[in-house]
Amino acid sequence: MSGPLIAFYVIALCVLSCAVLLLSARRVIHMALSVGGVFIGCAALYLLLDAEFVGVAQILIYAGAITILILFAIMLTNHEAQEPPFRWNVRNVLSALGCLLLCAVILLSIRRTAWPVPDASVDINGGNSNPVAIGMALFKQYAIPFELVSLLLIVALVGAVLLARSRKEDE
Amino acid sequence: MAHLFQAWNNELFLVIFLILGILLPVGALWVLGPMLRPARPNDAKRTTYESGVQPFGDAHVRYHARYYLFALLFVVFDVETLFLYPWAASFHQLGRFAFVEMIIFLFLLVIGLVYAWRKKVLEWNE
Numbered sequence: 334m335s336g337p338l339i340a341f342y343v344i345a346l347c348v349l350s351c352a353v354l355l356l357s358a359r360r361v362i363h364m365a366l367s368v369g370g371v372f373i374g375c376a377a378l379y380l381l382l383d384a385e386f387v388g389v390a391q392i393l394i395y396a397g398a399i400t401i402l403i404l405f406a407i408m409l410t411n412h413e414a415q416e417p418p419f420r421w422n423v424r425n426v427l428s429a430l431g432c433l434l435l436c437a438v439i440l441l442s443i444r445r446t447a448w449p450v451p452d453a454s455v456d457i458n459g460g461n462s463n464p465v466a467i468g469m470a471l472f473k474q475y476a477i478p479f480e481l482v483s484l485l486l487i488v489a490l491v492g493a494v495l496l497a498r499s500r501k502e503d504e
Numbered sequence: 505m506a507h508l509f510q511a512w513n514n515e516l517f518l519v520i521f522l523i524l525g526i527l528l529p530v531g532a533l534w535v536l537g538p539m540l541r542p543a544r545p546n547d548a549k550r551t552t553y554e555s556g557v558q559p560f561g562d563a564h565v566r567y568h569a570r571y572y573l574f575a576l577l578f579v580v581f582d583v584e585t586l587f588l589y590p591w592a593a594s595f596h597q598l599g600r601f602a603f604v605e606m607i608i609f610l611f612l613l614v615i616g617l618v619y620a621w622r623k624k625v626l627e628w629n630e
Contacts, residue, residue, distance in 0.1 A: 336515040386590060393586050398579040405575040408567040461594070468594030471587075472602040479605065482587070483612040486580050490616040493576040494625050 340381055348374035365404045372396040385463040573625060584613050 351370035358364045372395040379388035419425070461469065471479050552559045591598075591606050620626060 340515070340518075389589055390586050393582060394579075398575075398582040402572075402575050402579060405567070405572050409569055409572055410566070461597075464590045464593040465597065466594075468590030468592075468602075469597060471590055472594065472598050472605055476601075476605055479587070480608060480612075483584075483609045486583060487612055487616040490577065490580045490613075491619060493573060493580075494620050494623050497570075497573045497625060498623060 337381060341378070344374055344377045344381065348378070361407045362404070365400060365407055368403060369396050369400040372400065383463060386467045389464075570628070577620065577625075580616070581613070584610070 348371055351367045351374060355364050355367040355371065358367060372391060376388045376391035376396065379385075379391055552563075587609065588606070591602060595602065
């Protein structure tokens, strides 16, 4: 076994246990924390695949911002309701069957796909590291879309502000 | 041999830092701490620390909706920060044009921040 393979199995184990913890946790805060764990584990997987920029984006946006957004949304809502104990009724059996079917479909499609192996002799990054290559593409080839991103962000910001304002005026 | 060590170097450092990162807090909190500190707990010591104020109620209360707006603003500026990363990494190869691009990008977002400021979103008055 090589180093990256061992690392992959360790990280995959962490991600899966965080995901199971997310489903089995009783408290919503614990669920939000395990979502954070899943996101960070995925970031580690991206780093393992040499996708440094995606890994950093995953940590910064998902583990940082999205987890906080989920956490705040949880804190705003009323979550004192108690979950009824689990029972094997028709609905639960049907949803378990559906989940198994979905799992089978995904597994089958993964097995059936011929994953193309990139030619190692061709360096798609042009000799640069991954973030540098993305930077070169983003600021040369895609300069206009990049500037449009800032417009999109402004729209999001103004939308958030307007929503908050209208709520305040209703009070 | 030297070549093999080079190839393993990065991963080796990662593993060392991972082990250190796990061992240090575990060792300090669960191994060294209980060995060094006296353990004589009583009810007053066990209460939640709230800066000297008597704790009351449940920790899981509902928060003010105003916090959510700050979270949304944080997401916007977090995405902005993300774009600074490839820009900084490729700065030397890109030159002046990319610098101007990023200034325009940041300027547009500063306009958004000024808008939020003018709308008194950043102020906290009941």
